[in-house]
Amino acid sequence: MVRVAIITVSDTCHAEPSHDRSGPALRDLIASKQSDWTFLAGDIVPDDADIIRRAVVRLCDEEKVDLAISKVLEKEAPGLVVAMITESLKVTPLASLSRPVAGVRGSTVIVTLPGSPKGAKENLTAILPALPHAMQLARGESSRQLHTSPMNPVNVAPISSTTSHDYSHNHSHDHSLSHSHDHSHSSSSGGHRALARPLDTPVAFRARTSPYPMISIADAHRTIEQYSTALDAVELPVNPSLVGHVLAEDVFSVEDVPAYRASIVDGYAVIASDGAGEFQVSRPVTAEKDVQVPRITPGQIARVASGAAVPEGADAVVMVEYTEVVRASQDGSLEEVVRVAGASRSGDNIREVGSDMAKGTPVLPKGTLITNIGGELGSLAASGRSKVLVHRKPRVGVLSTGNEVVEIGETLGFGAVRDSNRPTLIAAVRGAGFEVVDLGIAKDEPNHLATTLRSALGVDSSPHEVDVLLTTGGVSMGDLDLLKPVLEQRCGVEILFGRVDVKPGKPLTVGVLGKDEPKGRKLVFALPGNPVSAIVTFHLFGLPALRRLAAHPSPHLPTVPARLLHSVPTDSRPEYMRARLRMIRSPATGLATVEWIAEITGMQRSSRVASLAGANALVRVSPRKEREVEGKEVGRVGEGEVVEAVVLDTEGW
Ligand SMILES: Nc1nc2c(c(=O)[nH]1)N[C@H]1C(S)=C(S)[C@@H](COP(=O)(O)OP(=O)(O)OC[C@H]3O[C@@H](n4cnc5c(N)ncnc54)[C@H](O)[C@@H]3O)O[C@H]1N2
Ligand code: MOO
Ligand SMILES: [Mg+2]
Numbered sequence: 056m057v058r059v060a061i062i063t064v065s066d067t068c069h070a071e072p073s074h075d076r077s078g079p080a081l082r083d084l085i086a087s088k089q090s091d092w093t094f095l096a097g098d099i100v101p102d103d104a105d106i107i108r109r110a111v112v113r114l115c116d117e118e119k120v121d122l123a124i125s126k127v128l129e130k131e132a133p134g135l136v137v138a139m140i141t142e143s144l145k146v147t148p149l150a151s152l153s154r155p156v157a158g159v160r161g162s163t164v165i166v167t168l169p170g171s172p173k174g175a176k177e178n179l180t181a182i183l184p185a186l187p188h189a190m191q192l193a194r195g196e197s198s199r200q201l202h203t204s205p206m207n208p209v210n211v212a213p214i215s216s217t218t219s220h221d222y223s224h225n226h227s228h229d230h231s232l233s234h235s236h237d238h239s240h241s242s243s244s245g246g247h248r249a250l251a252r253p254l255d256t257p258v259a260f261r262a263r264t265s266p267y268p269m270i271s272i273a274d275a276h277r278t279i280e281q282y283s284t285a286l287d288a289v290e291l292p293v294n295p296s297l298v299g300h301v302l303a304e305d306v307f308s309v310e311d312v313p314a315y316r317a318s319i320v321d322g323y324a325v326i327a328s329d330g331a332g333e334f335q336v337s338r339p340v341t342a343e344k345d346v347q348v349p350r351i352t353p354g355q356i357a358r359v360a361s362g363a364a365v366p367e368g369a370d371a372v373v374m375v376e377y378t379e380v381v382r383a384s385q386d387g388s389l390e391e392v393v394r395v396a397g398a399s400r401s402g403d404n405i406r407e408v409g410s411d412m413a414k415g416t417p418v419l420p421k422g423t424l425i426t427n428i429g430g431e432l433g434s435l436a437a438s439g440r441s442k443v444l445v446h447r448k449p450r451v452g453v454l455s456t457g458n459e460v461v462e463i464g465e466t467l468g469f470g471a472v473r474d475s476n477r478p479t480l481i482a483a484v485r486g487a488g489f490e491v492v493d494l495g496i497a498k499d500e501p502n503h504l505a506t507t508l509r510s511a512l513g514v515d516s517s518p519h520e521v522d523v524l525l526t527t528g529g530v531s532m533g534d535l536d537l538l539k540p541v542l543e544q545r546c547g548v549e550i551l552f553g554r555v556d557v558k559p560g561k562p563l564t565v566g567v568l569g570k571d572e573p574k575g576r577k578l579v580f581a582l583p584g585n586p587v588s589a590i591v592t593f594h595l596f597g598l599p600a601l602r603r604l605a606a607h608p609s610p611h612l613p614t615v616p617a618r619l620l621h622s623v624p625t626d627s628r629p630e631y632m633r634a635r636l637r638m639i640r641s642p643a644t645g646l647a648t649v650e651w652i653a654e655i656t657g658m659q660r661s662s663r664v665a666s667l668a669g670a671n672a673l674v675r676v677s678p679r680k681e682r683e684v685e686g687k688e689v690g691r692v693g694e695g696e697v698v699e700a701v702v703l704d705t706e707g708w
Contacts, residue, residue: 058093063078064102066102072099112160132164133256139166139168141181142180142181164189254545265554267550286604286605291443293435299489302445306417306443307417308414308417316406316408317362317406318361318365319406322358322404323373327399329354331396334356335355336355336392340365355368422608448490448601449523450490450523452491453481453491453492454477454507455495455526456527458500476589487601504545514568524577526538527581531584543566546568552564559588559592560582560595562583564582565578565580585662586661587661591667595673598612599611599612613701615636617700620652620654620655621654625678625679631673632673633667636672638651655674671704672700673703
């Protein structure tokens, strides 16, 4: 048995209940359509948040009604809202300005209806057939259905004040009553602001401006930084695949280097106090493991190789260049007497035990990046460690999205676009030293996208589990730009931000799965589809996050000041133009003065991937508003002006 209560919110009706026409009209309507539903005493309350809250709480929590009609709700059911607006639009285009809400509190379904009896009836008529099912879901009668149904109020994200629908001129009651609302607009502070449209919103009802606040580049960096803390430490063998990892422990040497007194040169081990003269030559010593080394006594010398053990008794080595043979065996294979030209000092040309690296002393501190230059890996290898603790590097999934996107080599039908994003990003991620999972191309279809994304993120424990997911396309305002709602509503990803004040890359979207579990957290970079936007935002925002996850000591790409070779236009957004940097040395000094010249790589449209060809830097051109001369914005940056350049590569400097 369904129990219904109607709350009328009106100051006038509260003062004079006989003025309430909407309440009785709704009651009649429900009674005519749902004859088996019963009515509990509802309420007529003034337009006051606290009083409304008490009335609703009483009905939901004490009376346990199944359906209340009020101006408040706890969790939203946007599908009901869509149905109501659709119905009202048939009557008036102004309905697009209305803001009804629908949802649940506990097991009670709550919907708000317009104040006029006619509007209230029209709206209720539109949703009435769905209400019995909504009530079943609210009672949790089918958890599987609950999980997949678009009506599921638990699964459907709350919407913020900017998009919330409420007929009230003053919707502050909703704010105070709804726990699930969080109106924080701070991009870096944690409040969950689910802003994506419900996936089933008909095209005509979608927001015509992005609900995502346009955040600054700095705020985007701060937010990403907050969720890209170093991954856990793992013990890995000391070998070349350590490159790109960062030490998670202070490393001390297990052994002395060298482990024996070693000669630095090829020559003769001598007793320094013997001075110059002619000497009997003892058995030679080569650099070998498990070598037997002779002992020499005054008057004797022994031939030693660079790196070979110095015989006991000797305390210096004389280079072969400073000696000559006096007497040898007949076939020349054995030196018998050798003349040493000059005197040595004790210790000459000998590396003492542990003098390169002493056992027990620090080799590399925690936080050291193991580079491919060789020093860190070499030190670890020499130190005697065979395994070390390093931070895990993120595994990165790369997915292209778009019905128009086709593989290289595939026939290019009309409207098709070659997938340049995926190969480029895969190469960029690998080039930066991270493991890639190639996830292919996904269609702009919610179920297909959801399955692909969930599997990549391991939501359903797929083998393709990645730490970071890079997708391209589908994040702007288009009909089939589905990434934000699918990530949010079908994958449990919280969208941290959905627009950044940067060119290219405005719709850059970053989300997090498992926000409160630093160990199991997954980051999603939904990069814009335009090829330049995708690559530039990867280098500016994605790559630093990957490096941070790997505990990299300097996550951001380095910058240098660069002089523009030619004047460039400014935009309303800060712009990162692709450029070729050349290093110029002052002719006078050769080295003392070094400066970089930046040549912009032709037309900078974000679809023109060729603007990245040959580019080794991104030159930051400040937005028009930041460039004022005598109160007037300046539309260009002049030739010869110095700008900041983010260095992508130093090849060819
Ligand atoms: N009404 C508005 N429209 C657009 C806005 C806006 O603010 N309001 N922003 C524009 C900006 S800026 C960008 S950037 C793009 C971003 O678009 P999406 O991320 O939604 O990407 P798509 O629509 O899927 O594709 C855009 C473009 O890129 C091509 N593409 C997509 N994937 C690939 C790929 N793998 N390889 C090569 N090219 C690809 C796609 O065919 C489109 O031409 O939105 C603007 N619109
Ligand atoms: O920001 Mo879009 O990335 O300009 O083309
Ligand atoms: Mg688009």
